[in-house]
Every structure is written in C-alpha cells, then in structure tokens.
Amino acid sequence: MTDRHEVVIVRRPGQGPATDRLAALLTAYHLRTEAEKGVAVTDADGLADRYRAEISDPGTAFAGDAVLMALSGDTAVGCLVLTAPADGRSEIKRLWTDPAFRNRGIASGLIRAALAHAAETGVATVRLSVWKWRTDAIALYERLGFTAADSWETRDQLLCMERTV
Incomplete structure (x- = not known):
C-alpha cells in the first residue's frame, strides 16, 4: 500500500472474517491503551471483562452503534465506533489505526465518515474523550473541529471534546 486512496471505509462489518479483523483491531487498541496507562497486559486474556466482551463479540457489544472499519x-487497518444517538449526541469510541498504516489519512477518514453518518441520523453533536498524553490524536481532533468540553468522565487524564455536526 502506497496511497491513502486505496483505503475503503465500511459500516457495520458483517460476520466471519470482517468480525475477526475488527476483533484484532480492538485487541490492539486495548492492549496499547493499557500499556500507555502503565498496566502490563500481554494478551487479550489479561484485559478487563468489558474489553474482552468487545473483542469476543463486537456485534453484541456495539449493537445499535455505527461500527466503521x-x-x-x-487488510483491516483501522476502526471507529460511533455510539447510537442519545439526546441529540453520539460519541466516538475505539478509534484505532494500525501503526503500520498511520499518517495516511485513515483516522481522519474514519472520523469524517462518522460525522457524515451522525449528520444522516440527525445527531447535532459528536463528542469523544481522549487520554491527555495522546497529543497527536488531540491535534487531529482539533484540526477536524473538535474543541475541549466540560468533562463527563470520572477517569483522571481524560480530555473531553465535542463538535457540532
């Protein structure tokens, strides 16, 4: 792969290989996040139950949500979950790009697709939370129009951001 135009964004990956590819991306996301938090987890078995549930059955874990890959x-190179609308808002979760495919516009493509989907479904605001140490991700979100918002998170070190659609 040499060109970002070769990447295709798909909504709601089906069963079989697509689910396996999504599970692999979610596993990488959770393992990297735990490592960044200083938690030594070597494989999915060491993750919290809620994260293992996402990995083992993303269709159930994200039922009603928009899953983009x-x-x-x-080759699955990135994923994003946009939660089902509630009170005119949806939330971006689990944005992940395989490190070998970074800096090719994949994350921004996933976010733009999520924003388009949100607009199609009547969502007024899309929000997200990001670990404060993920400065590259924060810069990307800011470039795409997200701004800091009052926190709805209880976990320390999370920055909450939102933008109107």
Whole structure:
C-alpha cells in the first residue's frame, strides 16, 4: 500500500472474517491503551471483562452503534465506533489505526465518515474523550473541529471534546 486512496471505509462489518479483523483491531487498541496507562497486559486474556466482551463479540457489544472499519484490500487497518444517538449526541469510541498504516489519512477518514453518518441520523453533536498524553490524536481532533468540553468522565487524564455536526 502506497496511497491513502486505496483505503475503503465500511459500516457495520458483517460476520466471519470482517468480525475477526475488527476483533484484532480492538485487541490492539486495548492492549496499547493499557500499556500507555502503565498496566502490563500481554494478551487479550489479561484485559478487563468489558474489553474482552468487545473483542469476543463486537456485534453484541456495539449493537445499535455505527461500527466503521478501514480496509486496504482485505487488510483491516483501522476502526471507529460511533455510539447510537442519545439526546441529540453520539460519541466516538475505539478509534484505532494500525501503526503500520498511520499518517495516511485513515483516522481522519474514519472520523469524517462518522460525522457524515451522525449528520444522516440527525445527531447535532459528536463528542469523544481522549487520554491527555495522546497529543497527536488531540491535534487531529482539533484540526477536524473538535474543541475541549466540560468533562463527563470520572477517569483522571481524560480530555473531553465535542463538535457540532
């Protein structure tokens, strides 16, 4: 892969191989997040129950949510979950790009697709929370129009952001 135009964003990956690819992306996301928090987890078995549930059955874990996956050919290179609308808002969760495919516009493509989906479903505001040490992600969100918001999170070190659609 040499060009970002080879990446396709798909909504709600189906069963079978697509679910396996999504599970692999979610596993990488959770393992990296735990490592960044200083928690030594070597595989999915060491993750919290709620994260293992997402990995083992993303269809159930994200029922009602919009699940987006970026594919390069048959290779899953990124994912994003946009929660079902509630009170005119949806939330971006689990944005992840395979490190080998970063800096090719995949994350911004996933976010733009999520914003388009939100607009199509009548959502007025999209919000997200991001660990404060993920400065590259924060810069991306700011470039895409997200601004800091009053926190709805109880966990320390999370920055809450939102933007109107």
